[in-house]
Amino acid sequence: MIAFQSLMYWASFLTDCRTQSAGDSARLLTNKILYFAEHALFRLFGRSPHFNHDWAKSPFPLSSCIKWSRGLSAWYVIEDLSSVISMEGAGGEPQEWILDGLLPGMVIIDVGAHHGRYSVCASRKVGPAGLVVAVEPHPRNVEILEKNLSLNDIENVRIFPVACWSERTNLNSKSAALLALHAVTWGQKNESPLPGIPLDDLTKEQGFTRVDWIKVDVEGSELAVLEGARETLATFRPHLYLEYHRTLSSLNDWLVAHGYHVDRRTEDPHAPGYGWILASPVHAELR
Numbered sequence: 001m002i003a004f005q006s007l008m009y010w011a012s013f014l015t016d017c018r019t020q021s022a023g024d025s026a027r028l029l030t031n032k033i034l035y036f037a038e039h040a041l042f043r044l045f046g047r048s049p050h051f052n053h054d055w056a057k058s059p060f061p062l063s064s065c066i067k068w069s070r071g072l073s074a075w076y077v078i079e080d081l082s083s084v085i086s087m088e089g090a091g092g093e094p095q096e097w098i099l100d101g102l103l104p105g106m107v108i109i110d111v112g113a114h115h116g117r118y119s120v121c122a123s124r125k126v127g128p129a130g131l132v133v134a135v136e137p138h139p140r141n142v143e144i145l146e147k148n149l150s151l152n153d154i155e156n157v158r159i160f161p162v163a164c165w166s167e168r169t170n171l172n173s174k175s176a177a178l179l180a181l182h183a184v185t186w187g188q189k190n191e192s193p194l195p196g197i198p199l200d201d202l203t204k205e206q207g208f209t210r211v212d213w214i215k216v217d218v219e220g221s222e223l224a225v226l227e228g229a230r231e232t233l234a235t236f237r238p239h240l241y242l243e244y245h246r247t248l249s250s251l252n253d254w255l256v257a258h259g260y261h262v263d264r265r266t267e268d269p270h271a272p273g274y275g276w277i278l279a280s281p282v283h284a285e286l287r
Helices: 002-015 022-044 081-088 117-126 139-151 199-205 222-227 230-236 248-257
Strands: 066-069 074-077 107-111 131-135 157-160 169-174 183-185 194-197 213-216 239-245 260-267 274-281
Touching (some): 022 066, 066 081, 074 081, 117 139, 117 213, 199 230, 248 260
Parallel strands (some): 107 131, 107 213, 131 157, 213 239
Antiparallel strands (some): 169 183, 169 194
16 A cells, blocks of 8 residues: 555656656756755754755756646746746645636636736636636736746636736836745836736726626735725625735725625635635625
8 A cells, every 4th residue: 555655656746747848857857856855864864954945946947848737737837936836736825715606707807917827727717708817017927927828728818917006107026036926016216117007997998897706916915906996896896815915904904894705714824924815795695
């Protein structure tokens, strides 16, 4: 039994190294073996392993390698470890909260689409009659998002390379070590400003006649997004799936004041003060 489990583990390990070329698969396999070997040695000698070690970069750089995600059943471009975590679904998000509520023909707005994990999943749920609106301001993220959609022949996702904000303004990029952690800020000088617009403007200018769900993951700017979506929320009464970043109390107050009820909440076990909220309009049931 133990031998069978071991065999299955290594078979799974090898399958998880599938890429679009044998050379990339070999490099990915080498990186992962060395990564896990390093961790095993650290534990053997009673030392804490370097959890910030990025196996997507060392010893072989895997940036731009096209990898298969078993969780998504989709191809995606490796940029850094955050893209792997995101597209492999290893971040711990309760994504089933939103995905289980999506039906064919629905319209979902993915604010902070990153490289498209939620957009890819949602596109399959809403089908050809539905629409996914992917909002992502960072140029490199947009490039990768476009590539990931193309790799998987997804045609019901529309990308808007802007940041949702409380008003129309120029915003600035707040860089981080990983692309998934990049954020937008207001009030700081930047030579390459990012366009920020209210979600209300986007829905009106695009002539949307329905919005069923809004997902928001914007690294701490959740309230700015909601403030710019007041009319959209009042008109369409969509369900909300929000990732919060030390903003739980203020988000709760805002949602209650605008006729929303928090149905579920969970905290990220690896990051105190961070977590996810599922909210629905008062007196509305999940559809």
